[in-house]
Amino acid sequence: MTASNEGALLVLNLGSATLKAARFDGFSPGAGSPGLSQRIEIGLDKSRDTPEALLAQATDALGFVAAPTWVGHRIVHGGDAEAARVLDAGEIGRLQKLATLAPMHQPPALALVESATKLWPGAVQCGVYDTAWHATLPANTRRLPVPQRWDALGVRRYGFHGLAFASAMRVLANQDDGTARGRVVLAHLGGGASLCAVHDGRSIDTTMAMTPLDGVPMATRSGCLDPGALLFLLRQEDLSVDSLEQALYRECGMRGVSGLSGDMRELLASNSPAVTLALDMFALRIAQGIAAMATRLGGIDDLVFSGGIGANAASVRGAIVKYLAWLDLQLDDDANVRGVTHLDSPASRARIWRIEVDEEGEIASACMALAMSGH
Template sequence: MPLLLTLNAGSSSIKFSLTPLPGAKGTPLPAPLAHGQVSGIGGAAARLSLRSSLHGKQEQALPTVASGRSGHEQALDAVLHWLEQHLPEEKVALVSHRVVHGGVHFAQPMRLDAQVLAQLDALAPLAPLHQPHNLAGIRSAMAAFGQALQVACFDTAFHRQHPFVADTFALPRRFYDEGVRRYGFHGLSYEYIARTLQAHWPALHQGRVIVAHLGNGASMCALRQGVSIDSSMGFTALDGLPMGTRCGQIDPGVLLYLLTEKGYSPEQLTELLYQQSGLKGLSGLSNDVRELLQSEQPQAGQALDYFVARCQREIGALSASLGGLDALVFTGGIGENAVPIRQRILQDLGWIGIDFDPAANATHGSSHAGAQPQGQISQPGSRVSVLVLPTDEERMLAEHALALWQAV
């Protein structure tokens, strides 16, 4: 039985799924045989957790990362080792990879070869937290499954039809022509949410929607009739909202000051902006919202206050881009699960037409028994609907790869 493997390497995790390939063209994908993730990469408690239709739910702690090897390489080794042990008779014929940055030229899923890999390598400085891990996963999968078709799906592709004013910086035009543009990210997540709205909330899909993908990486996207017209992220995945360890929007003059007056090297500045800032930097404690919510330290509260304020500000800005707002959708690890954060964001947005339901909010995505995974958390009469919808980037990876597979 030929199988489809998806690999989604994030900044602190690797998610994967394994699905039988349908025999006939046009046949929808069946449910995955197995899916799971390695979480906590870069920390002291990395774990592999998965659920398989044949082997049930399993978890295992990963050993200490060996000297000279990245946590992502170790995590990927753990995933491939599990596949070899538990599915030795099955053939992986198709592998779909999430690639964060596709630059100007990659606006649709692509079959991977040496030439494409070289072009993606050149984009690594634009996504240093992700692109090297994406490409390491591709090369490991090519070595492990030499006969499989390898497909890249790009997080930037969903945003490539932005209007010029949402796509550019006010720099000399030659930089835009060279590719210095606002690309936007989390496109696979936004595409999945757009399809979910089209299937289950078609009236909202046809309107003006902001999707808030809130997690260790966080951004927002403005959709009009399911099409991205603006995004909080820009040239790199640093811009916009503050994130777990990334700064979000910052005055470029601060960066010039750090370089010229504080003697930061480009390498030190990269480490500061990508690894030591955001919630982690503001709180001095953690990049994990769950830990910050439980902490009594004032810095934890201040970090969350800043995150909430920037989310509210971005909702206002993207509403202006859309010319109004019909729906706000929360997704991602924080957006789906952090009930107090959603409440704090929503409680001051009555001016925009949001009348949210605290009781409904408390029962969607929370960890207590009976909680619902998705649904509406605004009052029935609210002018702007508010939804909590789980995203599924792996499903988008699978569907895009299947389309290429069936076209070969």
Template sequence: MSLPGGERILTVNAGSSSIRIGLFTGHPEHEAPTPRARGKLDGIGIRPRLQVVLADGTHLFDQTFPAEQVADMQAAFRLVDLALANGLRGEQPALISHRVVHGGGLFSAPVRVDRPVLDQLRAFEPLAPLHQPYNLAPIQAVLDDMPELPQVACFDTAFHAGRDELSQLFALPYPLYEQGIRRYGFHGLSFEYVSLRLAEVAPEIARGKVVIAHLGSGSSLCGIEGGRSVEVTTGFSALDGLPMGSRCGALDPGVLLHLLARGEDARSLEELLYRRSGLLGISGVSSDMLALRASQEPHARLAIDHYAYRIAQEVGRLAVSLGGLDALVFTAGIGEKDAELRAQVVERLAPLFDLRLDADANRRNAERISSADSARSLLVIATDEESMLARHAWRLYRDGRSLG
């Protein structure tokens, strides 16, 4: 059994100003597709730059474009698709897999996307305004240009869908829970990939009680036992939990009532909570950790310290939900590369969990950064959401569910 067009799978991870793509080949006898190329187009609408690298390290593209040529996400996707087709001798993907942040209560597994499904997914845009509209724009572009091409949506909320009701509840009237106002959780594709990778590199740890810290411009933690999501720091929207690059994280709802009473409206609050808070809001400098590290502004340091403080607090909360802690795993851009932040977090947690950091391994961003005398393991595992997107889409096809 083979897909038409040579089993090529295109993965699409679209954000507000960038789009990450991957090209994979699915083999009937393999569960995990083979990567062929990866790329990123960033600076959409400002200074678009497309970079594509083949799996062997060969640079296929590195080109900038006029802003008006790539003014929005649909134009960006069409450019990426054209560049791949031209660079790979006209080969076209047979299947496209998209990251979609919010599946709500309707979608707890990857699904083939047609126009009715796309309409259902648009209903969740208010719950993830920084992500959902941009996730859906490339899907719309394909439906407009190549409606016969199968597309799969993979949801960041799906990995958390089987959690206990206790974990999903807010202390609001129960009928609201039944209407879908509940704690969904996000970054599920990243957590799922890292948990699978952990099972490969340290199966004895993967069977235990593990907290994975996905730390980037969006940040959250997940408590996992035996590869299954037990608890997560994000909730109904992608605002909850940890402070992030420009998002506030957990917030006393009384603050919102106070601001509403002062004359703020829903639109201005959305702007405040999603785009002017988090590391950017505290520092007044930037949402980028590298810029904060380089800054001499005192509030830049305060923002970093608060971030580390909240991460450590949430690790403790998830350990309670898990009934213990066997390992802490760092992933995503900050988690994988910022040794100083990892050290700050571990220092706060050390008295509770008897953690010991191998300073040299941590400095090198090694896979295992705990010392030999640490009571619990500390690891750094690179995430790969694109591989997870390809795997889910390929599994849908191999399981025999129709993509035609």
């Protein structure tokens, strides 16, 4: 794989459980939007999936017989970067310093970048950052209530799931361009989950802060916890920082409460009291987060559900919106069960949407913008 495959973009969207990959042809500055040729999803097996093996599997499935011209990588934590960047040695070094802030995602993504660079030394490696969407956060949201010296170290709100949020807003604008300029709350609910308040197409608040561990409870991540509880655990159980980090990322959330799993499909198939509690807690905390985002916006015109849970679990959407009845949000039950795009009833004060996001398409667009700028 050393020959040139002119005009082909390979997109690699590495998550905690899957690698989503896509091929876009016709990729060159001035040629317009690249055309999606094919996309695939590969389940990860951490015991045997090396970066080299994942690349081989993805490129074989996508029909690459030669090197792509560009490779676009989803990188969860981009720090203060406001747009996609070429992944040269300096940029990779910067991202490696952020790796401890996203331990489930950043190290394996950077390992994939390293393998792709070795395999295709002539291809441009492009990093597209989930945090860049939130570059518009105002100071009273960006700043955390910590001393100035901590803020200077980078202890501030960055926000995540930016590719999903950008895609959701693009889909919403295609439904009605005026809608996307209103007061929108985005609820991206999957293995990771976060909410975003959008006004006039710009992120102005979000539930995750410095790391993807913060905010609402998730499949196996705790979401926000009393900092005093963490100090208590460090002392009471004599935990190391690494063991506490492992527990917060892998053993908490719905898995911790249910005692069964963090997989929403398994939870919805169970009727145990612990699972019922986990599901109710999830719905309540998401609803509270939506109300907080609406407060930041001064109201809500549109509520958008996306992600593996948000787009596919009708009963979870129903439980969340039920907690928001005081805001006069109301689902059309039939539309919700059928999983169509427009879910609200005529009596609902705000429109409610179900949207399938396209993170790979957002990565391709960001790569094209970088190529057009001359990078």
